[in-house]
Structure formats: C-alpha cells, structure tokens
Amino acid sequence: MDARGSIVHAAAIVEAKKPHVLIVDDDPDSREELVHQLVGQNVAVEIADDAPSALARLSTEPPQLVVIGLGHGKPHALEFLERARQIGGAHIAFIAISRSSHPEALVEAFRRGADHCLSFPEQAEALFMVVRRALEKPALAREVERAREGILDPAAAAQIGMILGAHPSMQRLLDKVMAAALSRATVLIHGETGTGKELVAAAVHTKSKRSAGPFVRLNCSALAETVLESELFGHEKGAFTGAATRRKGRFEQADGGTLFLDEVSEIPHSVQVKLLRFLQERQFERVGGNETVQVDTRIVAATNKNLQKLVEDGRFREDLYYRLNVVRLDVPPLRARPSDVPILADHFVRRFAAENDKTISSFSERAVNALLAYPWPGNVRELQNAIEQAVVLCRGEQVELEDLPLSHTPNEADSIRLMVPGVTLEEVERFAILRTLDAVGGSPTKAAAILGISRRTIQYRLQEWGLARMAKG
Ligand SMILES: Nc1ncnc2c1ncn2[C@@H]1O[C@H](COP(=O)(O)OP(=O)(O)OP(=O)(O)O)[C@@H](O)[C@H]1O
Ligand SMILES: [Mg+2]
Structure with missing residues (x-):
C-alpha cells in the first residue's frame, strides 16, 4: 500500500491557507479526542494512523505542527518522534501527548526532540493554548531555530554542546544563547554557583561565527588589582619591575574570539574604568604604554552576585553595568x-561509571526520590559531585540512597531557601506542598485536606515540577 494512502484528510477542516497540524496516534479514540480539542482553532487538521504514513507526509508536504500521541509510553512512538524531528528539522513544532502516569515519559519525549509535552487527561485543556503558542512562534525563535539547524544535532534538541536541560526554562535559555551567539553583543550571565555559567559562556562562543577564534577566560576575583590590569590589557617592556618584555594581555590574546570575564563583580574600580572605555571605543593602551591598541574581542561576563544591587550600593559602576548587560542570560537554579x-x-x-570501569546505569527508587526531593543548593556541580561519589561507593549495578552524599537534610536546606523576602510565591507553594506530602506519607488526599486545596491541584503541580512520583496512592 502507498504509505501516504493511510493518511485520512479530515476534508471538512482542510483548507490551504490555514496552518496545517498533523495528528499522529495509532489509537482511534485518542486521535478523535485530539481532533476534538483542535476544533475551533482555525487550523487544518490531518490525521496519520501510523508512523510510516506520517513520516512520508513529513518529507513531502510538511505541516507546521505535529501532535504525537505517545499512549502509555509506547517505545515505537518515541522512536517515531525522534525520527520525525530529524526529518522535520527545526521548522516543524512537535507536541507530545503522554497518557502515562510516569513523568519519565515526558522527560524522554523532550529528550527525543518534542518542543512541548502534555500529560493527558490532566493537561488536556492546555492543548488549545500550547497549539496556538507553537503556531505563533515569534520571528526571533524561528531565526534561532534556522541558525540551530546546521549547528545542532536535531536528535538532541535538548542539548547545546554539553549543556543538558529539557525543562522549559532551560529551553528558553538555550534559545537565548543561540540568539546571543549570532550577534556580537556583550553578554552578561547571571546565576547561582554551579548552575553552568561557564558552560553557557563557552556555548556563546562555540555557536558564534568567532568559534574558530580563541576563547580566553579570566577569573577576575583571583588576581590583585595591578596584576589584573596587566593581565587584561598587557604591558610594555619596563612598565614595572620585572616587566622584561612586552606582553600581550587577554584582550589581545582573544582578538577575533571571545574573552570570558568570570566573577566580573570583583573587578576593582580602576580596572572598571578601563574596561568601560574598551566597551565604548573597542580600544585601550597596554600598561606603561601610549600606543592605542584596537582588537576585535567579544566580551562575555558572568557573576553569581546581584550586580544591580552592587550598582545601587556604589560598588560597581552603573555605566559599566549597562555596557555589560546588553544581552542578559539568567541560568536558573x-x-x-x-x-x-x-x-x-x-x-x-x-x-x-565509564571512567571508573563500573557497570552502573540506574538508580534505586529511593535514590531517585531523594535526588528529586533534594533542593541542590550547589546546583549542577553539587549533583555532579554527588553522583561521582555515589558511583565510586556503589557496589551493585544500581546507585542506592545510601551511596548518595546529600550534604544538607532537606529540612535544613528548605529553611535556608525560605528566607522571606527572597523567595518566590511558587517556591513557598512548592515547599508547603512537598513538606505536607512528606508529613502524610505521600497521600495527595490527606495533603490536600491539610492545605485546603484540591487533590487535583497537588497532582497538577507535581506534574509541572516533574515530581509526580512523589505522590503515593
Ligand atoms: N546543564 C548542564 N549540563 C551538563 N553539565 C552541566 C550543566 N550545568 C553545569 N554542568 C556541570 O556542572 C559543573 C559546574 O558548571 P559551571 O562551572 O559552568 O558553573 P558556574 O555557574 O560557572 O559555577 P560558579 O559560579 O561556581 O563558577 C561543571 O562541571 C559543568 O560541566
Ligand atoms: Mg564558573
């Protein structure tokens, strides 16, 4: 049979001008439900009841959007998603619908290239909105995706370089990273310790047109004031005792590439003035010299401090702050x-496991729950260290709870996080729900009664946070 033969055109709703949405689901009832959800959306709906016909459709007349039913975690649906993403590239948006109660199904769908994931039936009503958003992608996002095409392995849409992350906040960040990489604008990266600021800085370089040029890093907190100045700007022969020869500074070393100024908040006042001048005029003089040096160096700076607050306190120049903060990237904790x-x-x-010649590839249920519930004050670096230590300690093929070195008890860390002011209402809500669930042994019904909210709200929030497995029964 012609592979395209099994495409059923929903004749009444197919219209040439409307955006085309392809629904792929091998279960007739689920398909019908999806079509029903899209009625009134001003789209042309097409249906494919199996993967081969959907794939054929993608390579001949690609739709703008594909909605894929993953059923109860069918592996072939995930394989189809991955393959479809490869064929469709970045021009088609993919929405995955999971009917499994395991959050891993959604994580896996993101990993295989879905742009949005919804779990049915809980989030069925959200489909309408998600479809609209997927179809109304702003021009910038499309541009970013086009740029991404040649650079990013489409099978790993959740990854740029070594930056892993499928959470929507990370996807937004990675989109901004790609957009930033395309320009030569100065970038300021904010984020708590261990969130991956250095990785982000490296990605801004490697995804840019300057990637063949050097990526030079300087930690501004590690050097005394005078040393920092000559490190950055270089010095002439005889500029100071011990300056036997002329030396190029980091700005010159990074010519044609990127200079990463880490812990930029620590730059002393005198050097701030010189950095400001570089950002305004793209030129400087070496220490002890009169010759004006001009270089084509792009600046990416990072800080784990609140730089705006330092400006208010008079500890960081306001004009320099604005010159650095042209593109701001916030790495979420x-x-x-x-x-x-x-x-x-x-x-x-x-x-x-590979580095230690061990055959460990998974975690016990208790270990996963502990990883999910822990607040990670040291962020990804702490997680990485914890796993490394666990792998070393682990004797079996699975990491057990006992292998994990979690430095704070959750209670202690939670109270650190809940300093008010300083936390968002969402964090307060999260804290209240998780602590209550913990206290009642994981029963959403009991927790809902104590919190005065519906059981459904708890389950919805847990899904949203990727913690659905926290709830029992
Ligand atoms: N999204 C990520 N995917 C994979 N590895 C990550 C990710 N984020 C961070 N890491 C790893 O975690 C460690 C810490 O990241 P990094 O050094 O970039 O953090 P940082 O924000 O610069 O921290 P600090 O403020 O302490 O300098 C590194 O080993 C990095 O490779
Ligand atoms: Mg760092």
Whole structure:
C-alpha cells in the first residue's frame, strides 16, 4: 500500500491557507479526542494512523505542527518522534501527548526532540493554548531555530554542546544563547554557583561565527588589582619591575574570539574604568604604554552576585553595568527545574561509571526520590559531585540512597531557601506542598485536606515540577 494512502484528510477542516497540524496516534479514540480539542482553532487538521504514513507526509508536504500521541509510553512512538524531528528539522513544532502516569515519559519525549509535552487527561485543556503558542512562534525563535539547524544535532534538541536541560526554562535559555551567539553583543550571565555559567559562556562562543577564534577566560576575583590590569590589557617592556618584555594581555590574546570575564563583580574600580572605555571605543593602551591598541574581542561576563544591587550600593559602576548587560542570560537554579535532575543524573552516572570501569546505569527508587526531593543548593556541580561519589561507593549495578552524599537534610536546606523576602510565591507553594506530602506519607488526599486545596491541584503541580512520583496512592 502507498504509505501516504493511510493518511485520512479530515476534508471538512482542510483548507490551504490555514496552518496545517498533523495528528499522529495509532489509537482511534485518542486521535478523535485530539481532533476534538483542535476544533475551533482555525487550523487544518490531518490525521496519520501510523508512523510510516506520517513520516512520508513529513518529507513531502510538511505541516507546521505535529501532535504525537505517545499512549502509555509506547517505545515505537518515541522512536517515531525522534525520527520525525530529524526529518522535520527545526521548522516543524512537535507536541507530545503522554497518557502515562510516569513523568519519565515526558522527560524522554523532550529528550527525543518534542518542543512541548502534555500529560493527558490532566493537561488536556492546555492543548488549545500550547497549539496556538507553537503556531505563533515569534520571528526571533524561528531565526534561532534556522541558525540551530546546521549547528545542532536535531536528535538532541535538548542539548547545546554539553549543556543538558529539557525543562522549559532551560529551553528558553538555550534559545537565548543561540540568539546571543549570532550577534556580537556583550553578554552578561547571571546565576547561582554551579548552575553552568561557564558552560553557557563557552556555548556563546562555540555557536558564534568567532568559534574558530580563541576563547580566553579570566577569573577576575583571583588576581590583585595591578596584576589584573596587566593581565587584561598587557604591558610594555619596563612598565614595572620585572616587566622584561612586552606582553600581550587577554584582550589581545582573544582578538577575533571571545574573552570570558568570570566573577566580573570583583573587578576593582580602576580596572572598571578601563574596561568601560574598551566597551565604548573597542580600544585601550597596554600598561606603561601610549600606543592605542584596537582588537576585535567579544566580551562575555558572568557573576553569581546581584550586580544591580552592587550598582545601587556604589560598588560597581552603573555605566559599566549597562555596557555589560546588553544581552542578559539568567541560568536558573537546579531546584527551579526539577525535571532536569533525572536527565543530568543519568548523564553523570554513565560518565562516571565509564571512567571508573563500573557497570552502573540506574538508580534505586529511593535514590531517585531523594535526588528529586533534594533542593541542590550547589546546583549542577553539587549533583555532579554527588553522583561521582555515589558511583565510586556503589557496589551493585544500581546507585542506592545510601551511596548518595546529600550534604544538607532537606529540612535544613528548605529553611535556608525560605528566607522571606527572597523567595518566590511558587517556591513557598512548592515547599508547603512537598513538606505536607512528606508529613502524610505521600497521600495527595490527606495533603490536600491539610492545605485546603484540591487533590487535583497537588497532582497538577507535581506534574509541572516533574515530581509526580512523589505522590503515593
Ligand atoms: N546543564 C548542564 N549540563 C551538563 N553539565 C552541566 C550543566 N550545568 C553545569 N554542568 C556541570 O556542572 C559543573 C559546574 O558548571 P559551571 O562551572 O559552568 O558553573 P558556574 O555557574 O560557572 O559555577 P560558579 O559560579 O561556581 O563558577 C561543571 O562541571 C559543568 O560541566
Ligand atoms: Mg564558573
């Protein structure tokens, strides 16, 4: 049979001008439900009841959007998603619908290239909105995706370089990283310790047109004021005792590439003035010299301090802050993207198992729950260290709870996080729900009664945070 033969055109709703949406699901009832959800959406709906016909459709007349039913975690549906993403590239948006109660199904769908994932029936009503958003992608996002095409392995849409992350906040960040890489604008990266700021800085370089040029890093907190100045700008022969020859500074070393100024908040005042001048005029003089040097160096800076606050306190120049903060990238803390924890844990366990010649590839149920519930004050670095240590200690083929060195008890860390002011309402809500669930042994019904909210709200929130497995019964 012609592979395209089994495409059923929903004749009444197919219209040439409307955006085309292809629904792929081998279960007739699920398909019908999806079509029903899209009625009134002003789209042309097409249906494919199996993967081969859908794939044929993608390579001949690609739709703008594909909605894939993953059923109860069917592996072939995930394989189809991955393959379809490869064929469709970045021009088609993919929405995966999972009917499994395991959050891993959604994580896996993101990993295989879905742009959005929804779990049915809980989030069925959200489909309408997600479809609209997927079809109304702003021009910038499309541009970023086009740029991404040649650079990014489409099978690993959740990954740029070594930056893993499928949580929507990380996807937004990676989109911004790609957009930033395309320009030569100065970039300021904010984020708590261990969130991956250095990886992000490296990605801004490697995804840019300057990637063949040098990527030079300088930690501004590690050097005394005078040393920092000559490190950055270089010096002439005889500029100071011990300056036997002329030496190029980091700005010159990074000519044609990127200079990463780490811990930029620590730059002393005198050097701030010189850096500001470089950002305004792209030129400087070496220490002890009069010759004006001009270089084509792009600046990417990072800080784990609140730079705006330092400006208010008069400790950082306001004009320099604005010159640095042309493109701002905020790397979210790990506790704000819990669904990334299993992805990262999985990656690190494989890596450290290989390095240690061990055959560990998974975690026990209790270990996974502990990883998910832990607030990770040291972010990805702490997770990476914890997994490395666990792999070394682990005797079996699975990492057990006992192997994991979790430095704070959750209670202690939670109270650190809950300093008010300083936390978001979402964090307060999360804290209240998780602590209550913990206290009642994981029963959403009991927790809902204590919190005065519906059981459904609890389940919805847990899904949202990738913690559905926290709830029992
Ligand atoms: N999204 C990620 N995917 C994979 N590895 C990550 C990710 N984020 C961070 N890491 C790893 O975690 C460690 C810490 O990351 P990095 O050094 O970039 O953090 P940082 O924000 O610069 O921290 P600090 O403020 O302490 O300098 C590194 O080993 C890095 O490779
Ligand atoms: Mg760093």
